[in-house]
Amino acid sequence: MSKAEIFNKIRRGLHRGEPTAEQRAVALARIQAHKPVLIPARAQLDHAAQVELFRTMATQAAAKIIELNHLSELPQKVTEWLQHQQFKQLVSASDNWINDLDWSPLGDIQRVQRVAQSGDRASLTGCMAGIAETGTLMLHSGNSSPTTLNFLPDCHLVVLRESQVVGSYEDAWQLLRKTHPDGMPRTVNMITGPSRSADIGQKLQMGAHGPCELVIFLLKESH
Structure with missing residues (x-):
């Protein structure tokens, strides 16, 4: 119907x-x-405090944060993380800012750009915003970043610039409307930490409905 x-x-x-x-x-x-609604007081902070709140809330939600001083550090930091996990492949979004980086540190680790498939171990994407009040990432679908990258691989690696951190969900939606004046993306995802469930026997199970690990590469504001 x-x-x-x-x-x-x-x-x-x-x-x-x-x-x-x-x-x-x-x-x-x-x-x-798009009249604003009541905004939680904890999200009404200056930007530096919002970034710190995002760090705190994302970490409490079991996400791992790796700091970047410059975007050019991303390939090396990603390589180190993949080597520690002993992963041999990375499924990556195809955004220009990702492709413009020097990925030679990967060595024999293969970086492919396609939709995610069952069995993929790790994916790398950007995001639209980081929401301080709950440590949540906002991502949306697009030609360069299929939604499958957010959910099918075991581990999701996300790049977030400090400048993308906002206080509240309402701020994130306003940002999305501003950057997409001709129409909303087909899919918008809110991701808070790795997937988990305690539905069966009240035992926490990580990766129940998606990635079992979420790694956020947080890029300093000045860069």
């Missing part, structure tokens, strides 16, 4: 006909207004 058919059934159930042009205009104006 299509979305239009579902809405038509709801409309009939409410005994309402097709909306008038005036009603459509009112609804559209309300959607486009």
